[in-house]
Amino acid sequence: MLKKFFQVALGIVTSVGGFLEIGSIATAAQAGAAFRFELGWAVALGTICLIFLVEMSGRLAAVSKRTIAGAMRERFGFTFFVVPLIGIGIVTFLTLASEIGGMALALQYATGVRFQLWALPVAFVAWLLLWKATFGVIEKGVSLLGLVTLCFLVAAVKQHPSVTLIAHGLIPSIPASDATHYWFIAVSILGASITPYLFLFYSSGAIEDKWSVKDLPVNRFVAASGMTFGGGLSLAVLIVAGAVLFPRGISLDRAEQLPLVLSLSLGRWGVALFAASLGIACLGATLEIGLALAYQLAQGFGWRWSQDLKGSEASRFTMVYTVAILLAALLILTGIDPLKLTVLTMAFTAASLPLVIVPFLFLMNDKRYLKEHTNGWFSNAVVIFSIVLAFVLAVVSIPLELAGS
């Protein structure tokens, strides 16, 4: 009983630490700054869809004992598998670069030294943690430190925002002006919420923890409460930005402006808290994404994979995250704007979602994998609706946004 309680508590803490990263922080903050609470619905929709997807990936692992990447190659064959592998690989790599950029930015806010100079040092620290620490240490350590992001919730409550206006924002609306930017930000929020690496990582964790059918109720509860909590934090970022930046007409175009979200709401400690939140959230995400990339390749090609093995026992696995982190750090070192990279990457993620989610849904409805635990019509409907919406909005709004800027 007590063990179960800790399992649930840990799951929730994990998702609080795991959900919020530079993608959700930057897109939610931009949404609040430009459109006040109007885009709250995008955060809510993305979170609901993610709850279903995370629950599904845990269920697939618990029932079929297969990871998503492994099952996908088996079920659809290698020639199909390379398409999502490459597509998701590219956006996941760009997300990794965004997170390293996020850590570097956090240090820029804290020290005043330009972010490029921090790219290699922060990447090295992240790599060292993957190289030396076990899965449990990474999961628990980063999650507990990640609780600092609760300061966004404190900041949101302190602003005493109008509950009516927030509730209004949860219902999708047509923007009064600047429709292109509105839909582009909506797409970026959806992409930031429904990130494929998150449920690839989750299904690998479920296999590492040897889940079985007995764990399904816990899986359902953790997915629902954890992702709701994480989505709530994203919404808090949007609310703070909507309350303090929107009235002042600050549009958050430049990376240097991001800490204003907390410095204008929490005062003296705001910048420090923002730097700490962003840095820790991005460190956690860097570790998860580095592992998710290595998991995906190792599972797809049948190599030995586990974070708890020594590097020399799984050389290819180790080399994948090593090379990915190094290349991502080099991309940030070129001086590419981490904020622009992040928002664009999140929009590309939204556009790439069908590549992995459509085959994933086929798996979740296949009795040979899920036995009597296949998807119900409702989970299918929620996910299909969100993915189609995200994809269509992405295809329409990305070219328009790029042409406009």
Place this chain on the structure above:
Amino acid sequence: MTMGEYSPTTLDLVRDVLDTQMLDELRDPMGRVDGLVLELRDGAPPRLAFIEMGGVVLARRIHPRLGAWLARVRGVTPFRIPWERVRNVGLDVEVDICRDDTPAMTIECWLRDHIVRHIPGS
């Protein structure tokens, strides 16, 4: 002739065997079933002869020319495991050979010996 119903005693080669995880005699992962080879015999029906493994097999499945190119560049041919060495087909395909005796671990061992072993703390 029977109707095509799946039963616990039959296997669908493409669905249940191709692309499945392979385990060696110590149940260590050694890649996936990248290809299956039938042997054509005079006066007898074709027989399942080999499991094929390796990047060249995979490249060939995407496009024959890609496979030929990779074979030339890397100077390797696909590695074949006789079907007789298969012990069990279930969640994984288990074979009774040691993976270290096969080319399946060539890249893994090369990376271990030339790079990973030289990183402090390995």
